[in-house]
Amino acid sequence: MAKYLLLKHYRGGPAPAVDCAPMDRWTPDEVDAHMRFMSDFATRLEESGEFVDIQALAPDGTFVRYDGEGRPPVTDGPFVETKDLIAGWYIIDVESWDRAVQLAGELSAAPGPGGKPIYEWLEVRPCYGIPAAVTE
Amino acid sequence: MNGALLRDLVPAVIGVLVRRGADFTSAEDAVQDAVVEAVRVWPDDPPRDPKGWLVTVAWHKFLDTARADACRRRREVRLEGEPMPGPVAAVDDTLQLYFLCAHPCLTPASSVALTLRAVGGLTTRQIAQAYLVPEPTMAQRISRAKRTLSGVRFDQPGDVATVLRVLYLVFNEGYSGDVDLAAEAIRLTRHLASMINHAEVGGLLALMLLHHARRPARTGPDGRLVPLAEQDRGRWRSHLIAEGVQVVQAALARDRLGEFQAQAAIAALHADARTVDETDWVQIVEWYDELVRLTDSPVARLNRAVAVGEADGPRAGLAALAELDPALPRHAAVAAYLHERDGDPVAAARLYTEAARSAPSRSERDHLTRQAARLNAPRQT
Numbered sequence: 001m002a003k004y005l006l007l008k009h010y011r012g013g014p015a016p017a018v019d020c021a022p023m024d025r026w027t028p029d030e031v032d033a034h035m036r037f038m039s040d041f042a043t044r045l046e047e048s049g050e051f052v053d054i055q056a057l058a059p060d061g062t063f064v065r066y067d068g069e070g071r072p073p074v075t076d077g078p079f080v081e082t083k084d085l086i087a088g089w090y091i092i093d094v095e096s097w098d099r100a101v102q103l104a105g106e107l108s109a110a111p112g113p114g115g116k117p118i119y120e121w122l123e124v125r126p127c128y129g130i131p132a133a134v135t136e
Numbered sequence: 137m138n139g140a141l142l143r144d145l146v147p148a149v150i151g152v153l154v155r156r157g158a159d160f161t162s163a164e165d166a167v168q169d170a171v172v173e174a175v176r177v178w179p180d181d182p183p184r185d186p187k188g189w190l191v192t193v194a195w196h197k198f199l200d201t202a203r204a205d206a207c208r209r210r211r212e213v214r215l216e217g218e219p220m221p222g223p224v225a226a227v228d229d230t231l232q233l234y235f236l237c238a239h240p241c242l243t244p245a246s247s248v249a250l251t252l253r254a255v256g257g258l259t260t261r262q263i264a265q266a267y268l269v270p271e272p273t274m275a276q277r278i279s280r281a282k283r284t285l286s287g288v289r290f291d292q293p294g295d296v297a298t299v300l301r302v303l304y305l306v307f308n309e310g311y312s313g314d315v316d317l318a319a320e321a322i323r324l325t326r327h328l329a330s331m332i333n334h335a336e337v338g339g340l341l342a343l344m345l346l347h348h349a350r351r352p353a354r355t356g357p358d359g360r361l362v363p364l365a366e367q368d369r370g371r372w373r374s375h376l377i378a379e380g381v382q383v384v385q386a387a388l389a390r391d392r393l394g395e396f397q398a399q400a401a402i403a404a405l406h407a408d409a410r411t412v413d414e415t416d417w418v419q420i421v422e423w424y425d426e427l428v429r430l431t432d433s434p435v436a437r438l439n440r441a442v443a444v445g446e447a448d449g450p451r452a453g454l455a456a457l458a459e460l461d462p463a464l465p466r467h468a469a470v471a472a473y474l475h476e477r478d479g480d481p482v483a484a485a486r487l488y489t490e491a492a493r494s495a496p497s498r499s500e501r502d503h504l505t506r507q508a509a510r511l512n513a514p515r516q517t
Contacts, residue, residue: 001245001267049246049277052269093269095243130268130310131361131497 003052003093004100006107007123010059010085017119020112030113037110045092045103056088091127100124140323142174142186146257147327149190151229158198160236161282164254166201170194171257230255231331234324235294238302239285246281247302248309252317253278256324262315299328300340300396307344318348338387339396345380346403349373361503365412377407398427417447434464442470450478465496469504476511485511 023031045051067074090107094100104122112118146167153163170193174186183189237251249267252258258266264274307321325341353367362368384400402423409415424440427433437460445453453474460467472487488508495501 003268046272047276047280049273049280051273051276093267093273095245128498128501129496131499132308132310 001093001095002097002129003091003127004097005123005125005127006090006092006100006104007125008087008089009121009123010087013121013123016121018112018116020118026113030111030115033111033115034118041107041110042090045090050092050094050099050103052091052093054088054090057086059085097126100126139175142171142178143257143323144327145187145190146171147230147233147255149187149194150233150254152191153194153198155229156195160254160285162198162201163194164282166194166198167257168253168259169197172259230327232294234299234328236285236288238294238299239288240295240298241284241288242281244302244305246277246284247298248305249274249277250281250285251302251324252306252320255327256320258315258320266315266317267309296332296334296336300325300336303328304340304344304396307347318344318351322348335387335390335392336394336396338383339394339398339400342380342384342387342400343396343403345376345383346400346407349376349380349407355499359499361499363503364406369410372407377404380404380407393426393430395427395430395433398423398430402427415446417443421447434460438464438467438470442473445474445477450474454478465494466491468494472504472507481511 023034026034042051042054063076065074092100092103094103101124104124108120108122109117110120149170150160150163150167153166154160158166167190170190173193174190178186233255234251237254238247242250249263252263252266253260260275260278261271263278264271267274303321303325306324307318309317322341322344325337325344329337329341350364350367350372352373353369353371354362356362380400381404384397384404387397388401402420405416405420405423421440421443424436424443427436428440438457441453441456441460444456454471457467457471457474462468468487468491472484472491475481475487476484485508488504488511492501492504492508495504
C-alpha cells in the first residue's frame, strides 16, 4: 500500500475540459447533489479501508517570507482571485498507482450543473513511503 | 507483563475456538477482547495457565456475543449441547491461521493487516499506527478481509510461499508507532519455523535476522541513511548475525534452494566481512546468478550489476547495467555509483540528481541529493 495526495485546485492545471459556472450559480439541488457525491465518495473510501485524510481549505490565507533577523515576516496580504489556490485534498492509502488514478477519475466526475460531470482536474502525487528495511 | 508472550498465545487460542465451532470472524473478535482483558487483569492477578485463561475468557466472550445475537440462538444451543472436545493439537490450528490470513483471495495489504491481528495478536490501533493510517481505516481493512474469508474453509492446505511473502512484506515496511514491524515479522517467522519443516522458511528467517542485525548501523544519529560500505560494523548485532548464518546454513544443507535462501546467503556474505574490502564479491555475484535463475527478477539483476561492478570493476558493472530497463526503480542510483567509480563525476552527479527525484522515501532522496551535492561542490568553486 502507498499513500497518494489527490489535490483539488480552484484554478491552474491544464485547460479545463468543461468550463462550468462557479458553484454559486448552480441551482441548490445541483449544489446538494455535488456535496452528496463528495460525502459519499469519502464514505466509500472509509469503507474500503483506503481513507487517510480529507481537508477542504478556506480560500483565505497568505504567502509568508522570512525578511531577516529581528524583522517581522513579510506577507503579501490576502490572496486575490486569480491565484492558483488549492481547494483541498484527499490523502488515500491504496494498493497501487492505478487505483489512485482510478479514484481521482471518479472524483473528477462529481456532478455539476444539470447533473453532468464537472470534469475537474485533480493532481495526483505519491507521498514518500517509510524507508524499507532492505535497500542495499 | 510480556506483550510478546501474550501475543504468542493468540493464534493457538483462535484455533481452539474455531475447532470448538466458532467461525473465524467471531473467534478472532472474541480473542481480541480476551487479550484486552488480559492486559487489564494480568498485572495484578497473573494466571497460572495463561493459555487456559485466554481460552476460557475468549470462549465466554464468544458465547456472550452469540447469545446476544438472536439469530444465532439455535446454533448456540447446538454448541452448548455438544461435549467439549478434548485437548487439540494447537500447532496445526496455528499453522492453519497463517495460511488463512495469507489466502490468495485477499490483497497483500489485507493479508498483512489480518496476519498482524489474528496471528500476531496486535490491536487494530497498533497496526494502524504502524502503517500511518487512521484506526477506523485499519478496522475496515481488517473486517473486509474477514468478510472475504467468511466463505473460505478453514481446513484447506495453504501455500507456504504466500505466507512467506506476507511476512516479508511486514518486515520490509520498516516501523513506526510503538510496534517494531521488523521484530514482529521475525517473531512470527520464528514461530512458523517451529511448526513447519521447510527450507525457505529458514531462508526467510535468516534473511530477516541478517538484515535486522545491521539496523543500528543503517542510520546515523541525525536519521541519515548510511550505505552498507560506510556502516560502522562494530554496531552490527553479532548474535543475530551468528544465528542468521547458522539458520541459512542449515536451510542450504537441505538442498532445496529458493529465493529467500539465496538472498540470505548474500546477506551472510556481507555480514561475514569484517571490513568492506574483505567482502567476497565473487561469491556474491555467483549467488546473484542463482537468484536471477530462480526469480528472473529485474531487481535481482540490478543488484547483480552492483556486485559485478565490485567483483570485476565498474566497466563490467556498467555493461551488466546496460542490459536492463532504465525505468527500473533505483536504476539511476546504481548507474550514478558505477559512473563515479569509473571516474566520471559529471555523469555521476547528474544521475544522482535524477535518482533523487524518483526515490521512494525521504531518507533515500536526501541521501542521493547529498551524493549529487558532494560531486558538484568541488567543481563549483
